[in-house]
Amino acid sequence: MWNDIIFAVSSVATFANVLAMSAGILAGVVIGAIPGMTGTMAVTLALPFTFYMQPVTSILLLVALYKGSTYGASISAILIKTPGTASAACTILDGWPLARQGKAGKALNMALVSSCIGDFISNISLIFLAAPLALLALRVGPAEYFMLMAFALCMVASISGNSLLMGIVSACLGLLLATVGEDIYGSYRFAMTEDMKGGLSIAPVLIGLFALPELIRMIVFRDGPQGKAMKLGDNHLTLAEFKGSFKSIVRGSFIGVVLGAIPGIGPSAAAFFSYGEARRSSPNRDNFGKGELEGIAASESANNGCCGSTMIPLLALGVPGDVITGVMLGAFMIQGLTPGPLLFQNNLNEVYMLFVGMIFSSVLLFIAGKLTARYFSRIAAIPQVVLGPVVLMLCIYGIYAISSNTFDVTILLIMGAVGFVMLLLDIPAAPFLIAFILGPMFEDNLRRALAISRGDLAIFFQSPISWLFAVLIVFFLAYTVRWELQKLRQKRAES
């Protein structure tokens, strides 16, 4: 094992890898700091550029973008009271009051330190948990895999958006779209044109669904002008202030690790949960919401604490838990690697390189955060109206570069329109994408299991693993339905 790690360190410490990680972190911080630009957008836009890179370099670039953008989102949250992504919404609660008190630099420093610690703990958890989980996954058959994917889809459908039913509708749309093209037995389905016989590629569907609807929304509803960025002011984070928040940082990091590893939950829920816990247990609880550094530490350590752990189900089981890991699954596939238990058997060197690279990137995140601190106000003030069309150009050229096929560009634009309609109708896009990516595996495992059992559905309830996932599915669905009924009753009472 140590030989493998030494080999991985020497393989990762190449100019190309360090450049990819540094560029990814820096670009991620900048993109995350621009309101309206999300980490998902950063990772999806970079996907076409990774096509000709080495497999590990390309994944490290995407991971670096993810980490950078998760931290970067806190910059606009603190400086202009607009979170770069939903996961930074909690950071506003104390970040903005601190900025108004002339302590924006102190708040940003706390966000950076907590993000780096959360990220580091998350990476370590990934290293220790992914391999044993993959070993366990080697023992499961198609029926158990089907139940696992059903669980992942139910989680994503029940947590994304405001309604469980709309989450399931979104997943159904994704599953249907995934059936386009040739199936495992060679039949063509919904192949209305010659181009559709090969199925729809992941890249145009996901980029169209996640990058373009924002641009269309920007054009159609024309947001008001952005807020003016605050100055950095007091920049120094004292050791006493860090020590005072240390407990919340560690607790937030572990909350991020646990919630990040469960498909569908992700950084936003982790940040709010961690913030709530910090507020409940802190001696300074009365100062929360008025400019408390511990609040920033709790939310930022939790949202970055998810960065490594979201990779656990992806690497060990081949199941993406959120949109960003869904994009990364696409990147793995483009590079000819298949995430899942076999990755640990067939591509162990690449796995170790990825682990080492992720730890390197935690250090790079700290350096990039420190170096770019003085430019934060300018980054957060970049106008969205100029960026939107730039994003569109990057999407179109990127998609064409992957396949050299104008059909994919058309799919990109159509999916942009579909994504906008979904936004308008309040149908969440995340279940659509996860279902589209998991769809072929989901169906293959279902058909294989039914072929093995000669059509007997009891095969899905024969092993303890299947039962575990079945119980979890019923529990989470029942919990979501109960919560939605409570919301409905409240709404009725109000109206």
Add this chain to the structure above:
Amino acid sequence: MINKNVIRAVLITLFFGLVHFVLIPLHVPRPSFIPGFAPPPDMWPRVVSLLGLGIGLFSIATSVLESRQGVSHDLTASLPVRVSKGAVVRLGAVVLVFAGFAILLPLLGFLGSSVLLALATFLLTGGFRYRTLAVLLALFLPVALQLFFANVMYTPFPAGSWGVLPTLR
């Protein structure tokens, strides 16, 4: 006021109904011989579309009941601003611009059509304060991207049948 939930439920039902009753029979052929106990290729799309159809019908029933009980769901409730006439016009313009790009692509080539698309999008976003920067970006960004992908990744970009702009290399 438009009840968003009713419209949404009807659209969902219509879509999955169309898939189940029209598209699957037309575009998912069942082979005459299926080996062993393998489920047919239309089994999965039928299951998924039936599930979607069921949710659509259930949503129609619940949203009609809700609207009778006075729980309102404004179409624009989840949006930052209310839908205005200008917004509808701009949405139409976006559709036209995207369709125009797809039509002009084989005629003008990738570079020409993407420059036009970038200019049109800058115009639609309404950032007239930054017009100089916007025009410069619309002209130079497609050129830079085409040069990058053509030289670094050897992507062959279509020149277009009209041959207005040369293929950059």
